[in-house]
Amino acid sequence: MTGGPTAYSFDxxxxxxxxxxxxxxxxxxVLISAVAMVLALGVGLGLAALSQVPGRLPPRMVAAYVEVxxxxxxxxxxxxxxxxxxxxxLKLSPFLSGLSALVLYAAAYxxxxxxxxxxxxxxxxxxxxxxxxxxxxxxLRYVIVPQAVRISFPALGNNLVSLVKxxxxxxxxxxxxxxxxxxxxSFNNFRTFEIYGAxxxxxxxxxxxxxxLLRLAEERLLPAP
Amino acid sequence: MNLTVxxxxxxxxxxxxxxxxxxxxxxxxxxxxxxxxxxxxxFVPWTWLETVVAWVVELVRAVPLLLxxxxxxxxxxxxxxxxxxxxxxxxxxxLWMAVNTSEVVRxxxxxxxxxxxxxxxxxxxxxxxxMRxxxxxxxxxxxxxxxVGLCTILVKDTSxxxxxxxxxxxxxxQETIERTLRSFEIYLVTAAIYFAICFPLTRFAQKAExxxxxx
Numbered sequence: 001m002t003g004g005p006t007a008y009s010f011d012x013x014x015x016x017x018x019x020x021x022x023x024x025x026x027x028x029x030v031l032i033s034a035v036a037m038v039l040a041l042g043v044g045l046g047l048a049a050l051s052q053v054p055g056r057l058p059p060r061m062v063a064a065y066v067e068v069x070x071x072x073x074x075x076x077x078x079x080x081x082x083x084x085x086x087x088x089x090l091k092l093s094p095f096l097s098g099l100s101a102l103v104l105y106a107a108a109y110x111x112x113x114x115x116x117x118x119x120x121x122x123x124x125x126x127x128x129x130x131x132x133x134x135x136x137x138x139x140l141r142y143v144i145v146p147q148a149v150r151i152s153f154p155a156l157g158n159n160l161v162s163l164v165k166x167x168x169x170x171x172x173x174x175x176x177x178x179x180x181x182x183x184x185x186s187f188n189n190f191r192t193f194e195i196y197g198a199x200x201x202x203x204x205x206x207x208x209x210x211x212x213l214l215r216l217a218e219e220r221l222l223p224a225p
Numbered sequence: 226m227n228l229t230v231x232x233x234x235x236x237x238x239x240x241x242x243x244x245x246x247x248x249x250x251x252x253x254x255x256x257x258x259x260x261x262x263x264x265x266x267x268f269v270p271w272t273w274l275e276t277v278v279a280w281v282v283e284l285v286r287a288v289p290l291l292l293x294x295x296x297x298x299x300x301x302x303x304x305x306x307x308x309x310x311x312x313x314x315x316x317x318x319x320l321w322m323a324v325n326t327s328e329v330v331r332x333x334x335x336x337x338x339x340x341x342x343x344x345x346x347x348x349x350x351x352x353x354x355x356m357r358x359x360x361x362x363x364x365x366x367x368x369x370x371x372x373v374g375l376c377t378i379l380v381k382d383t384s385x386x387x388x389x390x391x392x393x394x395x396x397x398x399q400e401t402i403e404r405t406l407r408s409f410e411i412y413l414v415t416a417a418i419y420f421a422i423c424f425p426l427t428r429f430a431q432k433a434e435x436x437x438x439x440x
Contacts, residue, residue, distance in 0.1 A: 010303075071377065071423035072416040073384040075395060080416065083402070084409035168289040172388060179291060186299065193303035196296045200288045207287035 014191035015198045022195075025181030026202045032177055033164045036102040040163075041156070043103060044110025051115050062111060069108035075169050077101045082173040098170030102163065109159045117152035118144065157214035161207055168203075178202060231410050234401045238411075241397025242418050248383045248393055251315050253376060256322020263323055264330025268356070278327075285324045291385050293317040298389045314386035318379065325375050333368035334360060367437060373430035377423045384419070394418060 051062040069077070082097035092100065121144050129139035171180035182199035186192040266278045285293075298313040308316065337360050345355040387395035398415040402408045 067424060067427070068420065071381075071427055072419045073381040073395070075384040075387075076398075076412055076416045076419065080409070080412045084412045087407070087409040165287075165289040168291045169385075171291075179289065182292070183295070192299040193296075193301070196292060196300040200292055200296060203289060203292060204284055204287040208283070 010194060011191055012194060014185075014189055015194045018185045018189075018191075018195055018198065021181050021185060022178065022198055022202060025176065025178035025199075026206060028176055028181075029164065029167055029178040030206065032099065032102070032170070032175075033160065033167050036099055036106060036167070037160050037163055039099075039103045040106035040110050043107035044114055047107065047111035048114030048118060051111070052118060062115075066108045066112050069105055070112070074101065074105050074166055075172065077105055078169055078173060094170070094174040098167075098173055098175035102167060102170065105166070106159060106163050109162075110156065113152045113155040113159065114148065116155075117148035120151050121147045153218055154214075157211075157218070160214070161210055164206055164210060165203070227407055227410055230405050230407045231414050234405060234411060235414070237401055238394065238397050238414060238418060241392065241394040242422075244391075244397075245380070245383050245393040245395075246422070248311075248315060248318070248386060248391070249376070249380050252318040252322050252379060252383075255315070255319040256379075257326050257372075259319065259323035260326025261330055263327035264334070265356070267327070267331045268334060270352070282324045282327050285320060286328070290317065290321050290382055291388065293321060294385055294389060310386075310389050310391045314383075314389060314391045318382065318386075321382070322375070322379055326372065329368050329371045329375060330364075332371070333364035336367050337364050370430045370434040370437065373426055373433065377426045377430070380422050380426070381419060 047062045047065060051059045053059070078098060078101040081092065081101045082094065085092065085097075125143055125147065126139055129143040130136065134142065167177055168179035171177060171183060174180070178199055182195050186195040189195070263278055263282060267275055269275060288296075294314055294317040297308060297317045298310065301308060341359060341363070342355060345359040346352070350358065383393055384395040386393055387399060390396065394415060398411050402411050405411065
């Protein structure tokens with residue numbers, strides 16, 4: 001102890017003791033984000049496809065979905081799924097509640113990214129593809145979507161990075177991931193500074209690794225035409 | 226669904242909304258001021274300073290806002306820095322706002338063609354004057370859409386302050402639900418109030434963005 005009776009003495013061994021659990025939490029954060037992103041890519045792509053359907057209603061419904069989920073807090077969406085839906089008879093576990101809220105939220109952003117990507121491909125591409133004898137579906141599958149994916153890739157990557165950080169919110173309903181583990185350890189051993197500091201370092205490592213990986217993937221897999 | 230509960234509890238939720246707007250306003254002022262300074266520091270002639278700022282921004286941006294709030298509220302007391310809930314939340318969010326705003330400022334300035342710098346310098350303006358009179362006024366127009374987008378995210382993220390007990394809209398909703406046990410209706414109304422604030426901001430950002438691309 002230094003500096004009087006109220007001074008805090010750092011105990012970095014608390015980090016060493018907590019580290020296995022924190023790493024497990026970080027692995028869960030990665031897993032949850034990955035699963036949520038895969039599902040959100042599917043939902044987002046479906047919504048974007050729906051927004052291209054002729055007729056007024058489908059595009060408007062997609063736009064409404066996107067605006068509602070993008071303009072309300074994720075935390076409230078999580079609370080509606082976990083605390084609100086049981087009132088209507090739908091009771092989900094913390095894991096399923098957290099995951100579905102993350103998927104619905106990320107899907108709204110993905111849908112908008114895909115839609116913009118699809119619309120950024122020049123119309124002539126579709127017409128040219130059709131005139132070579134491809135069917136509509138083939139033209140979409142082999143000509144339009146590959147270009148739209150390349151255009152969308154950086155924004156989708158940013159959304160994934162946001163998802164990793166946003167997944168910390170599901171700790172509030174008791175879904176176990178990095179933030180939950182950090183709360184759990186520090187509320188037990190009161191080493192708040194060290195444990196939250198260690199959790200911050202783990203998030204930084206995750207996010208920086210992910211951004212580097214995405215940049216590499218963008219350069220390697222999707223070279224500019 | 227119980228609509229009388231909604232009507233009865235609405236005044237309390239609106240009190241929470243006032244607090245939410247106050248928090249967001251405070252953060253916009255503090256965070257933006259700091260963010261503009263951080264963003265401009267990326268263009269100083271001293272590379273070491275530029276590098277330090279770039280790293281600080283990248284590291285802070287990688288940490289979830291919830292963790293920033295917990296670190297400041299629960300972690301800093303370890304250093305004998307005890308900050309009450311409200312200023313702790315405002316401080317954490319301002320830090321978040323500052324680093325993100327700095328990226329908007331940097332992006333806006335970088336989007337101005339180099340020729341503008343060179344032309345301005347060749348007319349005899351100093352580096353500082355060039356930034357002040359030529360580059361920054363043009364860059365500001367391009368910063369507005371992403372900046373308003375950032376403000377929308379901020380309004381949504383003020384809900385995180387409820388987790389450490391700050392009274393704002395989400396906290397008001399939680400307190401109301403503890404009394405009425407009508408979580409579905411109350412959270413739905415809460416979401417609607419957030420939407421009423423955020424949607425106009427989103428629309429404004431979209432319009433400003435569209436205006437940029439018009440000749």
